[in-house]
Amino acid sequence: MLTVRDLDAGYGDLQILTDVDLDVGEGEYVTIVGPNGAGKSTVMKSVFGLTTYMGGSITFQDEEIHPLDPEDIIHKGISYVPQNENIFGTLTVEENLEMGAYILDSVPEDRLEAVYERFPVLRERKDQKAGTMSGGQRQMVAMGRALMLDPDLLLLDEPSAGLAPDLVQDMFDRIDRINDDGTAILMVEQNAKTALRRCDRGYVLAQGENSYTDTGDRLLADDEVRQQFLGG
Numbered sequence: 001m002l003t004v005r006d007l008d009a010g011y012g013d014l015q016i017l018t019d020v021d022l023d024v025g026e027g028e029y030v031t032i033v034g035p036n037g038a039g040k041s042t043v044m045k046s047v048f049g050l051t052t053y054m055g056g057s058i059t060f061q062d063e064e065i066h067p068l069d070p071e072d073i074i075h076k077g078i079s080y081v082p083q084n085e086n087i088f089g090t091l092t093v094e095e096n097l098e099m100g101a102y103i104l105d106s107v108p109e110d111r112l113e114a115v116y117e118r119f120p121v122l123r124e125r126k127d128q129k130a131g132t133m134s135g136g137q138r139q140m141v142a143m144g145r146a147l148m149l150d151p152d153l154l155l156l157d158e159p160s161a162g163l164a165p166d167l168v169q170d171m172f173d174r175i176d177r178i179n180d181d182g183t184a185i186l187m188v189e190q191n192a193k194t195a196l197r198r199c200d201r202g203y204v205l206a207q208g209e210n211s212y213t214d215t216g217d218r219l220l221a222d223d224e225v226r227q228q229f230l231g232g
């Protein structure tokens with residue numbers, strides 16, 4: 001479904017990614033792990049049209065998408081939850097969710113209902129300012145907003161960042177359910193072992209390049225990967 005080949009990308013004149021390859025199949029759950037600064041977020045941003053393109057190809061459902069801007073990419077069926085600043089704090093929870101459908105003329109009520117069913121706490125707090133929600137709740141707002149258009153592919157950059165351990169498991173369970181319901185997931189995670197255990201396939205990215213690629217289980221079982229990237 002998503003195919004990235006030989007991608008070179010960065011910011012302005014600064015190249016961060018070199019020859020990155022990446023695949024996400026229909027309904028697949030794929031994780032990218034790697035050290036801080038490896039370029040994981042840059043890969044996600046590149047797929048969403050937010051970096052400087054320098055070479056290679058990004059196709060989604062057999063269509064080249066790299067010259068498109070984010071709004072067009074959303075139309076193609078990709079939604080993105082950034083690592084930082086992923087909600088509008090001064091807007092209410094419901095207004096945030098409605099923003100997820102800004103490219104449409106009107107807010108699809110059935111989608112809003114589907115998001116509330118997935119995250120009941122958002123319905124309970126729909127009139128609360130999103131900036132006053134807890135960390136876990138904010139992450140749900142951000143994910144709920146990204147789900148408003150029922151994407152085929154959801155990009156999640158560190159969805160468990162800053163959450164207490166019990167909430168981390170809860171977040172991963174929610175992501176599993178979104179994937180079980182048919183949405184393909186491309187996720188970056190600092191919680192690498194847990195993420196690799198749950199996903200179908202994983203990529204280890206280091207210094208802007210592919211380092212290892214395999215099923216999550218095989219990456220977890222690989223001594224070199226464990227020692228270099230997973231803390232033993």
Ligand SMILES: Nc1ncnc2c1ncn2[C@@H]1O[C@H](COP(=O)(O)OP(=O)(O)OP(=O)(O)O)[C@@H](O)[C@H]1O
Binds near residue numbers: 035042083
């Ligand atoms: N907007 C930007 N302008 C210039 N350089 C940037 C920008 N964003 C990121 N970089 C640089 O690109 C490199 C890769 O950053 P990126 O955020 O992709 O790493 P990451 O793997 O997501 O790291 P982390 O695990 O800390 O989130 C870093 O050296 C970073 O300083």
Ligand SMILES: [Mg+2]
Binds near residue numbers: 040042083
């Ligand atoms: Mg990052």
